[in-house]
Amino acid sequence: MGILEGFVGGLFQAFSFDVFPxxxxxxxxxxIVGVIPGLSGHFAxxxxxxxxxxxxxNAGVAFILGxxxxxxxxxxxxxxxxxxxxxxxxxxxxxxxxxxxxxxxGGQAVGAALLACFMGATFGAVALxxxxxxxxxxxxxxxxxxxxxxxxxALTFVAVLGKxxxxxxxxxxxxxxMLAMVGLDNVTNQARFTFDSFALIDGLPLVPVILGLxxxxxMFDLFxxxxxxxxxxxxxxxxxxxxxxxxxxxxxxTLQKWWLVxxxxxxxxxxxxxxxxxxxxxxxxxxxxxxxxxxxxxSFGKGNIEGVIGAEAANDAxxxxxxxxxxxxxxxxxxxxxxxxxGLFILGMETGPRMMISHLDIVFxxxxxxxxxxxxxTIFGMFLVNPLTRATFLRSSILVPVLICxxxxxxxxxxxxxxxxxIALVFGILGYxxxxxxxxxxxxxxxxxxxxxxxxxxxxxxxLDGPRFYLDPIPLTLVVITLVFLGWNIWTFIxxxxxxx
Amino acid sequence: MKNTLFRTATALAVMIPALFMAGHSQAEDLSAxxxxxxxxTINWIVPYSPGGGYDEYSRLIIPYFEKYTGARVxxxxxxxxxxxxxxxxxxxxxxxxxxxxxxxxxxxxTNQLAGIEGAIYQFESYxxxxxxxxxxxxxxISTTGDFDTIEEMLGAGSTFKIGATGLGGSTYVxxxxxxxxxxxxxxxxxxxxxxxxxxxxxxxxxxxxxxGSYGSAIQDVEDGMQKIVLQSGQERTDAIxxxxxxxxxAERMQVGDEKxxxxxxxxxxxxxxxPVVTPPGIPADRLAFLQRAxxxxxxxPEMIEEAQRSGRDLTFANGERMAQIATDAAVMPETAEAFxxxxxxxxx
Numbered sequence: 001m002g003i004l005e006g007f008v009g010g011l012f013q014a015f016s017f018d019v020f021p022x023x024x025x026x027x028x029x030x031x032i033v034g035v036i037p038g039l040s041g042h043f044a045x046x047x048x049x050x051x052x053x054x055x056x057x058n059a060g061v062a063f064i065l066g067x068x069x070x071x072x073x074x075x076x077x078x079x080x081x082x083x084x085x086x087x088x089x090x091x092x093x094x095x096x097x098x099x100x101x102x103x104x105x106g107g108q109a110v111g112a113a114l115l116a117c118f119m120g121a122t123f124g125a126v127a128l129x130x131x132x133x134x135x136x137x138x139x140x141x142x143x144x145x146x147x148x149x150x151x152x153x154a155l156t157f158v159a160v161l162g163k164x165x166x167x168x169x170x171x172x173x174x175x176x177x178m179l180a181m182v183g184l185d186n187v188t189n190q191a192r193f194t195f196d197s198f199a200l201i202d203g204l205p206l207v208p209v210i211l212g213l214x215x216x217x218x219m220f221d222l223f224x225x226x227x228x229x230x231x232x233x234x235x236x237x238x239x240x241x242x243x244x245x246x247x248x249x250x251x252x253x254t255l256q257k258w259w260l261v262x263x264x265x266x267x268x269x270x271x272x273x274x275x276x277x278x279x280x281x282x283x284x285x286x287x288x289x290x291x292x293x294x295x296x297x298x299s300f301g302k303g304n305i306e307g308v309i310g311a312e313a314a315n316d317a318x319x320x321x322x323x324x325x326x327x328x329x330x331x332x333x334x335x336x337x338x339x340x341x342x343g344l345f346i347l348g349m350e351t352g353p354r355m356m357i358s359h360l361d362i363v364f365x366x367x368x369x370x371x372x373x374x375x376x377x378t379i380f381g382m383f384l385v386n387p388l389t390r391a392t393f394l395r396s397s398i399l400v401p402v403l404i405c406x407x408x409x410x411x412x413x414x415x416x417x418x419x420x421x422x423i424a425l426v427f428g429i430l431g432y433x434x435x436x437x438x439x440x441x442x443x444x445x446x447x448x449x450x451x452x453x454x455x456x457x458x459x460x461x462x463x464l465d466g467p468r469f470y471l472d473p474i475p476l477t478l479v480v481i482t483l484v485f486l487g488w489n490i491w492t493f494i495x496x497x498x499x500x501x
Numbered sequence: 502m503k504n505t506l507f508r509t510a511t512a513l514a515v516m517i518p519a520l521f522m523a524g525h526s527q528a529e530d531l532s533a534x535x536x537x538x539x540x541x542t543i544n545w546i547v548p549y550s551p552g553g554g555y556d557e558y559s560r561l562i563i564p565y566f567e568k569y570t571g572a573r574v575x576x577x578x579x580x581x582x583x584x585x586x587x588x589x590x591x592x593x594x595x596x597x598x599x600x601x602x603x604x605x606x607x608x609x610x611t612n613q614l615a616g617i618e619g620a621i622y623q624f625e626s627y628x629x630x631x632x633x634x635x636x637x638x639x640x641x642i643s644t645t646g647d648f649d650t651i652e653e654m655l656g657a658g659s660t661f662k663i664g665a666t667g668l669g670g671s672t673y674v675x676x677x678x679x680x681x682x683x684x685x686x687x688x689x690x691x692x693x694x695x696x697x698x699x700x701x702x703x704x705x706x707x708x709x710x711x712x713g714s715y716g717s718a719i720q721d722v723e724d725g726m727q728k729i730v731l732q733s734g735q736e737r738t739d740a741i742x743x744x745x746x747x748x749x750x751a752e753r754m755q756v757g758d759e760k761x762x763x764x765x766x767x768x769x770x771x772x773x774x775x776p777v778v779t780p781p782g783i784p785a786d787r788l789a790f791l792q793r794a795x796x797x798x799x800x801x802p803e804m805i806e807e808a809q810r811s812g813r814d815l816t817f818a819n820g821e822r823m824a825q826i827a828t829d830a831a832v833m834p835e836t837a838e839a840f841x842x843x844x845x846x847x848x849x
Binding site: 042045046049050053139140143144184186187188189191196198199201202275325329330331332335338339340341342345346348350351352353354415416417456459460463464465 | 550551553556561577581585618619666668669688690693694695697700701704705720721725726810811847
């Protein structure tokens with residue numbers, strides 16, 4: 001099947017009566033799952049699996065992938081309105097989304113986030129379509145040596161995120177790297193920092209940590225501070241008309257910043273191609289990039305809409321990249337893609353080269369599902385904003401207990417583990433203390449996420465290619481980029497300091 | 502003529518239920534259990550995350566298990582500690598017969614032998630509903646590499662790299678078994694996150710091959726990306742006629758009694774496969790009822806067809822047979838046991 005043939009076939013199928021209803025239902029389901037803190041795309045897809053047994057392949061693919069595609073959009077809404085990342089990948093949205101809400105611009109932030117998601121997803125999907133002829137080569141580019149260096153590169157973005165207070169940022173980034181070492185070491189079989197607890201053997205689970213750091217801590221803060229989530233106005237809820245106006249103005253700003261969206265989307269797509277990095281670091285790196293290239297760096301973290309746009313665009317652009325190796329070889333790049341692969345098996349589909357040859361139309365159904373799914377998410381997301389915005393005007397003594405219940409349920413439900421609620425609580429306290437003492441929680445999260453990737457892949461790279469693994473062409477290029485980037489950051493850091501002095 | 506037919510039919514009509522009753526002498530005793538399960542909820546624990554083989558097998562079988570138990574079955578993913586957390590959860594669940602789960606048999610047996618910290622279960626003490634599938638382990642190598650057959654690998658002039666996940670995991674232990682038997686000149690690179698990442702490394706030609714289940718290798722084989730050069734089992738599977746079994750090769754190479762003992766122990770472990778178990782000590786009639794329902798579910802033609810369509814092998818063994826396999830697997834000669842204990846602990 002030729003690419004053009006597949007394209008047309010996929011397009012017609014995606015809009016056909018056999019497929020579109022499933023796509024719609026899947027996307028809406030994903031959106032709602034995303035809105036609920038702790039429940040991720042992973043969860044949405046797992047829930048969708050039992051329904052696949054009776055479905056046709058194209059409908060099933062649209063259903064399950066649609067459920068995954070919109071999760072980040074839903075999560076963005078929660079991150080902005082409730083200071084609670086709806087999914088792990090929305091943690092970066094927390095940096096500028098909630099400050100905007102506090103300024104009474106919550107609607108604008110959500111509008112920008114929704115459209116940025118859609119544009120990012122479309123970018124990722126188009127990139128995937130363009131890459132199709134070379135998909136196999138592209139998805140083999142990143143092995144352990146490349147991942148180590150790329151993770152280092154991503155780690156240097158801590159320097160951008162925490163420029164205002166470098167010492168504090170480095171302290172917590174290192175703390176994050178150390179936290180990544182908790183658990184059974186894959187290489188030596190030694191348990192590290194587990195305090196003989198069986199529950200810590202697999203290391204710190206990411207979702208409860210993120211929920212603790214970013215959601216539980218905010219709940220503490222809100223409860224102690226009192227008032228409501230939207231403390232800008234005089235306690236009166238924003239009118240529906242005003243919310244609508246804000247959403248559209250947010251979307252307009254996103255359109256005006258199309259070049260930023262493109263750049264952040266390409267960061268997302270690229271990082272999606274790398275197996276095992278996940279979308280949380282992609283969003284942070286894109287955020288760092290947005291801040292670095294912005295004219296108004298000082299307002300980042302205090303409610304700059306560019307921070308929201310960058311993070312959310314990268315968030316959804318990841319999907320296109322992550323799908324690449326899944327389609328090309330049937331090698332899942334993330335846990336969600338592993339579930340998708342399981343779903344494809346149930347549907348009787350074959351992934352890998354045979355899918356590229358004989359089922360190209362299904363590949364295009366996937367591509368269109370990402371695009372259309374996000375469009376559906378954007379449209380219906382707009383309807384969700386109004387009632388949710390009203391909830392943000394509730395008194396904290398009402399809102400906090402409700403949100404705490406939802407957040408802790410989310411922490412529990414990922415692995416059906418009580419212990420993960422404890423982790424959410426511990427990191428909630430830690431997050432609150434960090435917030436009060438103005439330590440960057442984002443820097444710590446980046447350290448934690450990349451710590452896993454760096455340590456594991458460094459060991460593998462050394463085993464596979466020896467101590468000079470970084471001298472191969474791709475790793476070497478990445479090393480150069482990393483050094484230039486780091487050097488430039490240090491230079492501007494010193495320069496700005498001198499200016500201040 | 503008509504009369505004879507009628508008589509035969511009557512005779513059959515009387516005989517068939519009689520036969521049925523004879524075959525299931527406890528059929529009468531199970532009515533209490535049947536009433537207990539009807540409309541009740543069974544928890545089915547999967548010790549791994551959604552999306553893997555254990556999860557897919559479970560989701561495939563559960564609707565049929567519901568059909569024959571009359572109960573609602575709720576799947577619960579309890580991942581962690583390489584499947585040990587879920588296995589522990591099943592073991593210490595209430596003994597009311599309302600918790601069952603699928604487990605990784607060979608890993609549980611070897612972890613128990615090695616006294617791995619955190620293993621609270623005694624494998625033989627679980628109640629066994631039966632086995633879904635035995636482990637068919639294969640050594641798959643890249644088709645673009647330097648080797649075509651196991652013989653070429655045996656005669657390799659230089660060290661080749663085999664990929665594995667965690668130290669002591671099954672991909673690692675299998676590679677060690679083969680290395681021990683045939684003195685392979687191999688370097689086992691362990692520490693890959695999952696078998697998918699190892700497959701990517703193989704395609705990148707970072708490594709030559711990996712041990713894994715036949716089910717996860719088959720697609721890459723059909724796609725011409727991998728080829729199987731060695732397989733577990735007593736004889737060659739119809740699907741892989743060209744790859745020798747480990748047993749065959751060991752006999753041909755006359756590896757000696759001590760190594761043969763390791764091989765037999767390994768085969769015993771593979772036979773344990775993926776059983777469905779209950780906590781120890783649930784009421785006998787409920788166990789018998791669940792065993793019967795599980796057997797019916799596993800033999801349901803619709804289920805078998807669905808399994809085939811999604812490429813899932815089935816090698817069913819009933820509860821009684823499975824209990825025997827479990828007991829056999831845990832008993833191995835001292836030297837073999839010492840080998841597996843070392844292997845699982847990552848000491849080799």
